[in-house]
Every structure is written in C-alpha cells, then in structure tokens.
Amino acid sequence: MMISPKRRCFLLLSLLSGLTLWSAPAAADYPEKAVRLVVPFPPGGSFDGPARLLATRLSTLSGKPFVVETRAGAGGAVGASEVSRAAPDGYTVLLSNGAMPVSSALSKKPLFEAVEGFSHIATFGVLPFAVVVNGKAPFDNLQELIAASKAAPGKYNYASAGNGSASHLSAELVKEAFGLDWVHVPYRGSGPAMTDLMAGQVTMSVPGLSSTVAQVKAGALKALAVTGATRSPQLPNVPTLAEIKPGLVLETWVGISAPPKTPAPIIAKLASLIEQAMKDPDLQAQLFAQGVTPVYERPSEITARMAKEVEMFTALGKRAHISMD
Numbered sequence: 001m002m003i004s005p006k007r008r009c010f011l012l013l014s015l016l017s018g019l020t021l022w023s024a025p026a027a028a029d030y031p032e033k034a035v036r037l038v039v040p041f042p043p044g045g046s047f048d049g050p051a052r053l054l055a056t057r058l059s060t061l062s063g064k065p066f067v068v069e070t071r072a073g074a075g076g077a078v079g080a081s082e083v084s085r086a087a088p089d090g091y092t093v094l095l096s097n098g099a100m101p102v103s104s105a106l107s108k109k110p111l112f113e114a115v116e117g118f119s120h121i122a123t124f125g126v127l128p129f130a131v132v133v134n135g136k137a138p139f140d141n142l143q144e145l146i147a148a149s150k151a152a153p154g155k156y157n158y159a160s161a162g163n164g165s166a167s168h169l170s171a172e173l174v175k176e177a178f179g180l181d182w183v184h185v186p187y188r189g190s191g192p193a194m195t196d197l198m199a200g201q202v203t204m205s206v207p208g209l210s211s212t213v214a215q216v217k218a219g220a221l222k223a224l225a226v227t228g229a230t231r232s233p234q235l236p237n238v239p240t241l242a243e244i245k246p247g248l249v250l251e252t253w254v255g256i257s258a259p260p261k262t263p264a265p266i267i268a269k270l271a272s273l274i275e276q277a278m279k280d281p282d283l284q285a286q287l288f289a290q291g292v293t294p295v296y297e298r299p300s301e302i303t304a305r306m307a308k309e310v311e312m313f314t315a316l317g318k319r320a321h322i323s324m325d
Helices: 005-029 048-062 074-084 099-106 142-151 166-178 190-198 213-218 264-277 281-289 299-320
Strands: 035-039 066-070 092-097 119-128 130-134 157-160 183-186 221-226 251-258 293-297
Touching: 035 048, 035 074, 048 066, 048 119, 048 251, 048 264, 048 281, 074 092, 074 099, 092 099, 099 166, 099 299, 119 264, 119 299, 130 142, 130 190, 130 213, 142 221, 157 166, 157 190, 166 183, 166 299, 190 221, 213 221, 251 264, 251 299, 264 299, 281 293, 293 299
Parallel strands: 035 066, 035 092, 157 183
Antiparallel strands: 092 251, 119 251, 119 293, 130 221
16 A cells, blocks of 8 residues: 555654654653662772762762772773673763773774763863872972983883873873973882882882872872862972973863763763762862862763873874883
8 A cells, every 4th residue: 555755754753753752751760770880990999989979979869879880900991891882771881081091092902982982971070190209309399300300311210000001191291291201110000109109219100199198198208299270189288280381281080971872861861960969069078088179071071071182192102102002
C-alpha cells in the first residue's frame, strides 16, 4: 500500500514526538539510582579526597548516592579508559584531571582520546604546584636558584615522579620559561623523589603543592614559589611564579566527565548539580584545606581546557623529546 507524502510526514512527526516524550522523563528524573564516580588513582592520593568531598555533596543534592570507586593504573589511564567505554547513561562518571591530556598527547598508543573520548561535564577545582628545594639548600628564593642555574648550566637537577608525570612536565615548563639547563632525574613515584630531595640527593622538584605543605612547614623542604594564579592560603608568604614572570601560571585540575554520547540533558543535569555544590561554603573550605582552589567551569569550558592542554603538551613533548612510551 502506498503512503502519501502527507501521511509519511505525519507518521515521522508522531515518531519524533514519541521519542521526545520517552526521553524527557529520563533526564528529568536523573539520577534514579546510585552513580559510580571512578577515581583513576589510588585511595588517599591528591585526587581521592576532592572526589569524595564532591561526591558527598552531590549525593545530598540529588538524593541518590554518588559512590567513589578507585581504578588505579598507568598514571590514571586505566580508570579513564574504563569510563570512556562505559554505557553513556550517566551512571558511570569519571574524576577527570590534568593527567588525561598528558596521556593523550604523549603516548603513541593512548588508551583513550582526551577530548572526543568523553562527554566533559565540569571542572570543580585547580591545584597549583610548588618549586621546592631541600630545607638546607643555599637558595632562599627562586631568583637565587635561577641565577645559580644560569651561572652553571647542567649543574642542577630536578626530581620527578616519573617520565611524563605532572612533576616532570611542570618542571620542564618552569625550566623553559626561565631559559634554564636543568637535568631531569625521574623516579618511580613521588615518594622516592621526595625522599631523595629531603636527603639532598637532588636539587629541586616541582610537585603538587598539597603534597609538600607539611614538609615545608616542618622545614624539611623550602618552597621558593607556587605556580597558581594567586598565592596559596596554605603558604601565604611564598610568591607565585607570575610575580617573577608575569603571566606564568601552571596548574593541574579536577573535573567530572562521562562516556562519549551521554545525552545532553543528563550532562546538563550533572553540570547543574556540580554548580550548585560549588556554591556551598563548607565544600569550598574543605577543598581549600586539601590544596584545591574551587573553580567551576561549564561543559564547554572544561572541553576547551582539555583541548588546549592536549595541544600544549603535544608541543612540549616535541620540543623536549618527552614520551610516555
């Protein structure tokens, strides 16, 4: 039987209307059950605490539990790739972070694609680094270290948590910005790197600020600069890099991302919940206490951040011959 063009159009509109009516309640009622928040790093690390703080607040706001699960491995790539392959229904999300664009940019065969491999939802905090030396080092400020480094190229070195780690790349960016010749000494993890730094076996390091505050306050380490846009409330007497070289800001970050093709209404609902959570003064104070500066960025902004950093680290890898393979 032939179907007239008018009848065909009517049927198509009816079908589209039915789909709209079917999908709308799913987004309106989301979440209807527990949401898995995958943290791709070990428990107790720099990203674990912020994830649990946000999850607690999101659970209260949504009325459904946001359950933190750790999936550590390959510098965060294992957990990230798992979420990238998960069902795009909003019930498995990722604690996305600054390691993702690094992995995507510096691995020849990355386990995931940092931009297109996810539906990015929001940024909720940034974490600065700190330029630190041994507590007994002869440098009292960054200018003295820079002057000594320029006077003796190749004499001074820096410890990192490993090739392609945040402490490696942040040190390389500081080194480039000031035109210095520092030698990279990679370790297998931040623990051994900090142990040797405190023992005076290496000159300096540029690790995450939150992981160094206790040692700085105890005198085991000396902080010469912090890398955030403003001074840290935890170390208010330590200047920023930007005070020495205007515009130089280095930060890693934490956010929330979902599998690719997650429906836009669910992304919008999650982004709205995170935005509400970030207005809570108690959550802000708790994040500050863990070395995280609260920052809310919308889906378009976190996606743009990811793309910009993939480009930046790809270029850095080529200039400095850095690869994670």
